[in-house]
Amino acid sequence: MCKQRTIKHTISISGKGLHTGAHVTMTFKPAPVNHGYVFQRTDVEGRPKIPALVDQVIDTSRGTTLAHQGVKVHTVEHTLVALAGAEIDNVLIELDGPEPPAMDGSAKFFTQALMDAGIQEQDAFREVYAIREAISYEEPGRKVSLSVLPAEQFQAQVFIDFDSNGFKSQSASLEQLQAFSREFADSRTFCFLHEIEPLLQAGLIKGGSLNSAVVIADRQLSGLEIQRLQKLFKKTDIQIRDGGVLNQEGFRYPNEPARHKLLDLIGDLALIGVPIRGKVVASRPGHKANVELARKIRSVIKQERIRKKFQQVDKQGIIFDINAIQQILPHRYPFLLVDKIIEFSERKIVGIKNVTINEPFFQGHFPGNPIMPGVLQLESMAQVGGILLLNTIENPQTVWVYIAAIDKARFKRPVVPGDTIRFELELVNLRKSICEMKGKATVDGQLVCSANMLASIIPKDKL
Structure with missing residues (x-):
């Protein structure tokens, strides 16, 4: 380390x-x-x-x-x-x-x-997050695709192409981070000539010049256009050089645009908050896509940190077992109605409740015809939703989570002993201390109930 x-x-x-x-x-x-x-x-x-x-x-x-x-x-x-x-x-x-x-x-x-x-x-030791499985972000309509894969060290590979005449596809690869300063740090930002006026109109590149960016002409220019550019950049020696570059220096590398895209990618991924160990493969990356990939990686890291905080023993296919759940939720027998969590992300959770004849409510609901009360199905769903709120509550032991409203509750078929209920909840909206969730419960793939829930998060010291 x-x-x-x-x-x-x-x-x-x-x-x-x-x-x-x-x-x-x-x-x-x-x-x-x-x-x-x-x-x-x-x-x-x-x-x-x-x-x-x-x-x-x-x-x-x-x-x-x-x-x-x-x-x-x-x-x-x-x-x-x-x-x-x-x-x-x-x-x-x-x-x-x-x-x-x-x-x-x-x-x-x-x-x-x-x-x-x-x-x-x-x-102090550096925390490095090792990528365990592929994490991806795509924009199919723009042919944008970014993925990070497991690897022994940080690596990055970038492919770019533009809908521009005369600009060929390029790629750049970084095999180890130690090579960045000597092979990539001096790669400059770039833009195409046809982008400059829209950028100025958008209030951008107010400090831009041929000394702070590479400008690429993607078409032939007339003499009048070159004169206009000389006035715009306040330079009299503007001419189109190899590769369509207007800058006097030309390209520092044949693939300088691709190298700079890789530079931007690493800079945006620094927003994850910790270094990563993995290989990033990016096709047509940009700041929006870079940031979205960083957001997904940070979310995965956050989920793993939460899991490690409560789940003491790794169990295949289980995020939180019953021992972890008892650390998270205040409920106890006979009102702890979730047995394990099998999926957990920033906005979605899946929990399991195994229904047995030993449930105390079957004694009176109903003798000779045991059916799990619908209100307890909703309570079980709410408990799974309470665990989802770990994403927003750093110390769940310091708050109470109360159901504030239930809407559109529907019950499609009875739940009986021997059933295994799968609860899936999605975080719809979060406003300070109010959380809105949408949930459904299935048994053997068949819907048994669904509801929209509103939960209120109350600090214990405010009661």
């Missing part, structure tokens, strides 16, 4: 933001163990902090924007990839403006600054 790392010394870097055009100074500061990456807006009253986590993402238009309590930081991906590529775990990132400086459109200068600051090993 590796130790966590931070930087030895504070270091600053200044420039103009790509999209906002604001002049900004960004300062990297050492941070304690388990701090992670946190941005701090020193130009805003109270100097608010914004954790660099996927939960804080509010926009992915040509860059990744974070926000916390109304305070934003734009275009964070190049900063984060420099930290992730240097395998640094804990840093405070101060900004006196709304986004990091664009510099040359790559992560080169950020990476160099971090190396100049020096790396300090810390007295």
Whole structure:
């Protein structure tokens, strides 16, 4: 296991933001163990902090924007990839403006600054999440596909193509993270010439220039068009170079666009909050898709953390056994009406109740014709739903969960001794202390009951 790392010394870097055009100074500061990456807006009253986590993402238009309590930081991906590529775990990132400086459109200068600051090993082990099974995100209509697969170390492979004349398909591969600084950090952001005016009209790239991005002309330009570009970029030496590049330097690598897409991907995946061990394969990635994959991976990690907190013994096909359930729910015999949880995700849960003749309610409901009361079916469903709320309640022992409303309850067939009820609940809406769930119960694949439920979460110290 590796130790966590931070930087030895504070270091600053200044420039103009790509999209906002604001002049900004960004300062990297050492941070304690388990701090992670946190941005701090020193130009805003109270100097608010914004954790660099996927939960804080509010926009992915040509860059990744974070926000916390109304305070934003734009275009964070190049900063984060420099930290992730240097395998640094804990840093405070101060900004006196709304986004990091664009510099040359790559992560080169950020990476160099971090190396100049020096790396300090810390007295705590780094948490690395090993991918156990494939996690994917797709947008079939846009031919976007991202997957992360089990692997011995972090690796990434990117494939890109565009509906653009003259731009060939490209790919880039990173076999080990240690190669990032020398092979990928200096790959610059890029855009096609036909995108520039719409981006300006959208209020973006206010700080953009041929010094901070690669601009690719995907068609032949007339003399008048070149003159207009000379005025737009305030340069007199604009001409189309190999690959359609307008920048005087040209491409740094034949596959520089693909390399930069891989750079962006790693930066966005840093929002997971912990490094991952797995291979990412991405076809036509972008910030939106990158962030959605990061969101799915973070959700899986969260579920596993919750599971390990309560489930002491691994059992195949079981998320929570009865011993774990008794740690989560306050109910006890004869009113604990769920035996195990077999599926558990951020918005869905599946629980099992084995119905036997030993249930005490069969003594009176009904003699000679034992049927599980419908109200107890709903109670069992509600208990499964209470476990689903682990996603929103860090310490379930500190709250009570009460049913506030039941709507559209339907009972389709009797439940009798020997039946195994499968309860499936989906989180529909969550508003502070009110949770809305939709549930159904089946026996042998046949629907026995369904209902919509509203639950109220009340802290025990508020009663």
